[in-house]
Amino acid sequence: MTAVATTADGVIPRQTPASVKFLGREAAYWRLRIKGAVLLVFTLGLYRFWFATDVRRFLWSHTEIGGETLEYTGLAGELLGGFLLAIAIVVPLYTGIAVAALALDAAEGVIAGIAFVLLVLLGQMALYRARRYRLTHTVFRGVRFDQHGAAWRYALYALAWWTLIVVTLGLAYPWAQAGLQRFKMRHTSYGDLAGSFAGSGTALFLRGLPIWLAVFGPLVGAFVALSRMVDWDALNRMIAAGGNSPLAVLVGGAGAAPFVVAGTAAVASILAALSLYPLFAATMMRWWISGLRFGAVSVRSHLRTWQIYRIYLRFVGLLTLFLLALAVIVGVGVALFNLAVRPNRDVAELLTSTFTVILYVVAALGASTIYQVAVTFALWRQSAQSAELSGAAALAEVRAAGAPSSALGEGLADALGVGGI
Numbered sequence: 001m002t003a004v005a006t007t008a009d010g011v012i013p014r015q016t017p018a019s020v021k022f023l024g025r026e027a028a029y030w031r032l033r034i035k036g037a038v039l040l041v042f043t044l045g046l047y048r049f050w051f052a053t054d055v056r057r058f059l060w061s062h063t064e065i066g067g068e069t070l071e072y073t074g075l076a077g078e079l080l081g082g083f084l085l086a087i088a089i090v091v092p093l094y095t096g097i098a099v100a101a102l103a104l105d106a107a108e109g110v111i112a113g114i115a116f117v118l119l120v121l122l123g124q125m126a127l128y129r130a131r132r133y134r135l136t137h138t139v140f141r142g143v144r145f146d147q148h149g150a151a152w153r154y155a156l157y158a159l160a161w162w163t164l165i166v167v168t169l170g171l172a173y174p175w176a177q178a179g180l181q182r183f184k185m186r187h188t189s190y191g192d193l194a195g196s197f198a199g200s201g202t203a204l205f206l207r208g209l210p211i212w213l214a215v216f217g218p219l220v221g222a223f224v225a226l227s228r229m230v231d232w233d234a235l236n237r238m239i240a241a242g243g244n245s246p247l248a249v250l251v252g253g254a255g256a257a258p259f260v261v262a263g264t265a266a267v268a269s270i271l272a273a274l275s276l277y278p279l280f281a282a283t284m285m286r287w288w289i290s291g292l293r294f295g296a297v298s299v300r301s302h303l304r305t306w307q308i309y310r311i312y313l314r315f316v317g318l319l320t321l322f323l324l325a326l327a328v329i330v331g332v333g334v335a336l337f338n339l340a341v342r343p344n345r346d347v348a349e350l351l352t353s354t355f356t357v358i359l360y361v362v363a364a365l366g367a368s369t370i371y372q373v374a375v376t377f378a379l380w381r382q383s384a385q386s387a388e389l390s391g392a393a394a395l396a397e398v399r400a401a402g403a404p405s406s407a408l409g410e411g412l413a414d415a416l417g418v419g420g421i
Contacts, residue, residue: 018392022384024062029377032058037365049079055421060138063384066392074137082407086415123418124155129409130419135188136405146402149187157183169216174208175201181291190294191398199291207283214272222265229258282308289387296391303386315374322366330359376421
């Protein structure tokens with residue numbers, strides 16, 4: 001899209017932002033999700049590969065950029081094959097870890113630590129390769145996206161950053177995200193148009209610092225207050241004498257004060273985290289979208305924080321209504337059953353166990369479906385609707401490059417429980 005600006009020197013073409021729209025209807029997505037949840041039950045989870053494919057096709061095909069929509073070309077059979085290959089990797093790995101832990105009982109802690117690091121690395125590799133699969137099966141204007149780069153290198157990079165995040169109580173998170181996003185986008189391209197990421201870790205830190213203070217501030221304050229209540233002399237005497245009751249010594253004669261301080265700080269931190277999470281999500285989403293670059297093409301997000309709060313409040317409301325309705329139905333059903341049938345004890349226990357399993361499945365799938373529609377779908381729609389592209393004319397000159405990758409990463413992510421859309 002171009003506009004024309006006239007000056008004394010002549011006519012100068014000026015680029016105007018290309019619009020991004022989401023055309024999908026929520027009612028259709030509800031039907032897709034409910035159908036998928038039912039088929040998951042009857043196929044004992046096997047349908048999830050076809051379910052994931054249908055969901056991606058729906059979201060991709062209803063996302064319009066500059067008047068043309070995305071296309072997802074992945075197949076359910078590829079996801080199934082990738083999962084089976086992943087199982088062939090994960091099962092021997094878990095078996096080896098278990099055997100090593102049994103054989104080296106004295107080094108159980110070391111084995112557990114090594115196993116944790118290996119699984120974290122494998123999970124990060126799976127996430128990177130899964131992203132490669134989704135990108136290489138995403139087509140726009142007949143040209144596919146691509147991702148290269150070594151997954152193991154990304155995994156080591158991510159492990160180092162997440163270690164630093166834990167050590168700094170989350171303060172390193174903005175720079176970690178900036179670094180990881182730069183790594184991913186540096187190895188991402190649309191055809192022969194190279195990607196990059198312009199988001200600043202420092203800018204994200206300044207935006208997120210008030211949230212961090214609200215969530216972790218009470219915990220830090222409680223730690224300082226509790227450290228002042230410690231009877232350090234008594235604690236040292238107890239340790240020198242070989243005592244094993246440090247809690248009784250730590251607070252000396254402070255009584256219930258330490259528990260009040262700790263409990264108040266925990267409650268304040270949890271409430272702050274719950275109430276500010278939509279703000280955090282909005283901040284992260286705006287920052288990430290506005291940092292995306294493909295050559296001369298840049299993206300800007302106009303996402304508003306109140307839009308994200310509305311999404312999460314609606315989810316809470318729908319989930320509450322669902323759980324209340326489920327409780328009423330269960331209560332009425334149990335009452336009618338007890339009136340109509342009086343089974344013996346063994347039959348009653350069997351029916352109770354069966355009913356509990358069914359109730360758990362219905363509640364879990366129902367809550368998941370509500371979340372996927374009310375939150376995931378809504379976030380996708382708002383993210384698309386709030387984005388605009390500058391320099392979109394460069395997309396017309398892109399030449400095709402790259403090829404579809406295997407679904408092994410998707411299978412590993414699924415097997416390790418870290419998969420996503």
